[in-house]
Amino acid sequence: MSESSTAYRAYRSWVTEPLSAPPVVSVIIPAYNEEWRILPTIGAIATHMSARGEPWELIISDDGSRDTTVELVRDLRFANLTLLVAEENAGKGSAVRRGVRAARGDIVLVADADQSTPIEQYDRLAASLETGSALVIGSRAADGAAVRGKSIGRRIVSRGLHLLVAYGFGVRVADTQCGFKILRADAAKRLFDLQQLDGFSFDLEVLYLAHKLGYEVTEVPVEWIDAPGSTVDVAKVSMQFLRDLVRIRMYDLRGRYARSRPESEPRVPTPAHDAVDEGTRV
């Protein structure tokens, strides 16, 4: 084995030593039945983010996995990794919301568990935050994006939905669904306190709310590689997306976005407690 590089030593330090300062960045990975993919993704993210040299934390927000995802992550026992466990599979939006509520960083990165957008893209997107944007979102549709493995069917559906979202909702974002988004923490907390959807359309809802509240959103082209083995049913997902578009509009008309989610919602997990639906710092 080679001598340790600076990046590797930074990783080892991050793994073994609890942060002595609040994190600058919180990386949130929602995970549902990701036992096959989660460890390589954690390895890649932990190496890259540790090498950046700023304090950061990793939050794996499980979404009621029925496989060994929770056990695999818990067994890592990384000093700065928080595992949030959910009893039921409520949806990606629910998992991300719990992650955002638990996040302590000034910057929040939400990234998919399949590393379809390589973590190296973070550096470029984070730089855009410095220009004043509250949200910087990875885009597979912006000029300069490099997309591999996306089927023609998904491309056509994405394009159609984009036109609908742009002209029907005023959300001028070419790709609402890319699972790689960076948010300023204050904006993330506010947006995820207001948003209601538990499923995969939460991205659209958050962007709709960002538009409504006047947050500046910047779209940055990313490299994106389709994760093989995806079982996404494009037709089914598209229909759900359309239904959620209507729900978002109805929620807004009824004033549900004028107030935060009720206190009866599951709140920020308390790391000291080891129970389902609560965070467990491992």
Add this chain to the structure above:
Amino acid sequence: MIIRTEIEPTRRLVHLVGRFDAHECPGFRSAVTPLVTAEANVIHIDLSQVAFVDSTALAELVRLQKAARALDGEVILADPSDPVRVILEITALAEMFTIIDTTGAP
């Protein structure tokens, strides 16, 4: 991913560049598996320029290791990049391979 092979009398060298994931496994298998023979049963895989390996790629490396060992040889992983090294460690697969440093880096 770019796959470049070198053939020496008793060993084979494979240089990989890019992201080694499930998309790349069929190409890797067809290019690399035939290189392992009874006469040349040791194969070096240079991972210094691989930024990421997913679980399918890891399984492919394990499969190749089993094939090499069946011929009394082995797969040697050379100079894994930092993320690949970490991924091998946290998946507990590092112990399945001989991992070497050919750079002589301090």
